[in-house]
Amino acid sequence: MSKVIIAWFRQDLRIRDNPVLAEVLRRDAAVLPVYIHAPEEDGAWAPGAASRWWLYHALAGLAGDLEALGLPLVIRRGSPEEALTSIVASMRGAGHPVDSVACARVYEPDRVQHDEQVREVLDEVGVGWWQGNASLLIEPEHVCNKSGDPFRVFTPFWKHLRGLPPEPPVAVDADRLEAPDHVPDSLALDDLELLPTRSWDDGIAAAWDPSPAGARTVLEDFVEERVTAYKRCRDVPGVNGTSRLSPYLHSGQVGPRQVWAAVHAAGGADNDGGFTFLSEVAWREFAYHLLHHFPRTTDEPMYEKYRDFPWAPDPQALQAWQKGRTGYPFVDAGMRQLWKTGWMHNRVRMVAASFLVKHLLQPWQDGARWFWDTLVDADLASNTMGWQWVAGSGADAAPYFRIFNPFGQGEKFDPDGDYVREFVPELAGLPDKYIHRPWEAPDEVLAKAGVVLGETYPEPIIEHRAGRQRALDALEATRQQAG
Ligand SMILES: Cc1cc2nc3c(=O)[nH]c(=O)nc-3n(C[C@H](O)[C@H](O)[C@H](O)COP(=O)(O)OP(=O)(O)OC[C@H]3O[C@@H](n4cnc5c(N)ncnc54)[C@H](O)[C@@H]3O)c2cc1C
Incomplete structure (x- = not known):
């Protein structure tokens, strides 16, 4: 096989149903699999800590699967155009010129823009470009x-x-894939420094097989x-x-x-x-x-009238929410599940996010950033839509005036308190009746459960009705401003 195609892996870290590999086979070419770690390319939305953990293991798995097919994965770091042109030069020098770079299409606005530049640079060095939907x-x-x-x-x-x-799914006859006779230098996966230097990932490792x-x-x-x-x-x-x-x-x-x-x-x-x-x-x-x-919605509300929403940024409130210490057990269980396992159940994502933007009046963008850093599934499209939905400012969003009751949701969806007991163990001894509202428990019930509000578990950071009313007033102010 004289023709070589670079298969540039990005968010398509699989062999089956991979349109890029199918294209290589269709064109009867040898395949050079490449991964380029380019966090700078993603600007403010470079993969967060939990995503990097996942990426490390996903890449290790992909490299293993490719290796089993006799295809070494070439790993590089830095700007994709530099990495790709350097690989192209190495292949040309060894007498195995690259015909084209094939990759799956991406949708993150910074990456889309960058792909245009990469395509132009490749064009200048006489290398083709192909994209498919993975x-x-x-x-x-x-x-x-x-x-x-x-x-x-x-x-x-x-x-x-x-x-x-x-x-x-796209059929890929993986056994037919062949490596070129020359393979350029590669970094080791560890060189990408994706894993934490200080270990905080035990809970994530226990929860997932990536x-x-x-x-x-x-x-x-x-x-x-x-x-x-x-x-x-x-x-x-x-x-x-x-x-x-x-x-x-x-x-x-x-x-x-x-x-x-x-x-x-x-x-x-x-x-x-x-x-x-x-x-x-x-x-x-x-x-x-x-x-x-609507690519700008990653950072801005989709609808103009929410641009001047009167948020009340408060680092202490944000931190209490991040740490799962709001005094609302259902919200806190969610935030601690997130911290411990890198994932939070969708129902609780909605309630915890709503609590941040409505009861605490914190900008949704601050919540989105925290999720971005802590979720193993952090995804710019879904995270953006989720937060705009909760804040009421996006497409098909929940109206801002619909405010989740943070303990009512717990009582409805975690009636036996199993979820709260798992992630907020200091409340485990409370009876079901009070597990979602410990502040209403009589002193003797708290004492029996070993709960001292304000010491072993926080008092509610804001009273529910007061938080709800403050949020509704903020919405009313926005409406009047917008006319
Ligand atoms: C504030 C907020 C932020 C979110 N951030 C993310 C995120 O960064 N990444 C992410 O993948 N999801 C996000 N979601 C959506 C949803 O919570 C997760 O997709 C879901 O909890 C993943 O669990 P699952 O795979 O068991 O979902 P399942 O219920 O099994 O659903 C199957 C698949 O459908 C998709 N899906 C399900 N619900 C949604 C939804 N509401 N929006 C978009 N896709 C959905 C996911 O890909 C999911 O894996 C967010 C939701 C909210 C409210």
């Missing part, structure tokens, strides 16, 4: 409403999406054992009711077409559980389409 069910350009505009409301988007013929086998098992187990119960269980954080596929989907260890096909193959799409689950996968799709059409 991350989405369907690309944003192919989905619009009857007026030709992007959907801003989820329900019609979902109806439209499920009416389209589903794209099957390997390719882990990705396959999580998908198979969910589709075979749990998808039918999804609708019933997905809102209960104390049970294992959701798929926990989000970090695998973010890194591309699993692609949405594979998820879609697996659910259909197991007959899951025909029952309530499977249907509801696929609609959640479609929320992810919606988030990516929104990011594509």
Whole structure:
């Protein structure tokens, strides 16, 4: 094989259903797999600490899978155009010129812009450029409403999406992949310094298997054992009711077409559980389409009238929330689950995020940054949409005046207090009646449970009704300002 194509891996860290590898095979070329760590390229949204942990293991897994096929992964660090042109020069020098660089399309605004530059630089050195879709069910350009505009409301988007013929996973005959005769220098994975220097990752390591086998098992187990119960269980954080596929989907260890096909193959799409689950996968799709059409929403409210919202930045309140010390057990359990395991249940994400932006009146961008650094599934599209949804400022958002009750939500979705007891163990001895509102417990009940409010567990950082009213007043002020 004389033709060489660089397969530039990014958020498509898998071999099956990888359109880049399929393209290499279609063109009968040898493949040079490359990963370039370029956090500078992502500006303010460079991968956070938990994401870097995941990335390390996902890359180790990918490198192992490639190695088994006789394909060494070339790892570089720094600007992609410099890394790629240096690899191109090395291959040319060794008499194996690179025909083109193939990669999966990305949607993060900084990366999209950067890709243009990379393409131009490659063009200057006579190397081609190819991009395919590894991350989405369907690309944003192919989905619009009857007026030709992007959907801003989820329900019609979902109806439209499920009416389209589903794209099957891309077939990759991996055994046919061949390495070129020359392979340029590579860094070791450890040189990328993705893992923490001071160990804080035990909880994350205990909660996840970030390997390719882990990705396959999580998908198979969910589709075979749990998808039918999804609708019933997905809102209960104390049970294992959701798929926990989000970090695998973010890194591309699993692609949405594979998820879609697996659910259909197991007959899951025909029952309530499977249907509801696929609609959640479609929320992810919606988030990516929104990011594509409205790239500035990563940092700014989508709707102008929220630009001058009277936030009350307070570093102490923000820190209490980050540490899971607000005095509201359901919120605190979520924030501690996040810190310990790098993930938080969706129901609790909504309640904890709402508590920050409404009861505490902190800018949603501060919450988004904290999630960004601590989530193993931190994803610019879904995180942006999630926070704008909670703040009421995004597409199809929850209206700002709808304010989650932080203990009522706990009583509804964690009625036995299992979730709170797991992550806020200092309250474990309280009876169910008070587990979500310890401030109402009589002294003798607190004493029996070994709880001293203000000492072993905080008093509520703000009284619920006062926080709610302050948020509504802030909204009213914004409305009047906007006229
Ligand atoms: C404030 C806030 C921030 C969020 N930040 C992120 C984030 O950074 N990364 C992320 O992947 N998700 C984010 N979400 C969405 C959601 O909480 C997670 O996708 C979900 O909890 C992941 O768990 P799971 O894989 O078990 O989900 P499941 O319930 O099993 O759903 C299956 C898949 O569908 C997608 N999905 C489900 N719900 C949503 C949703 N509301 N929005 C977008 N996609 C969804 C995910 O890819 C998920 O893996 C956020 C939600 C909120 C409210």
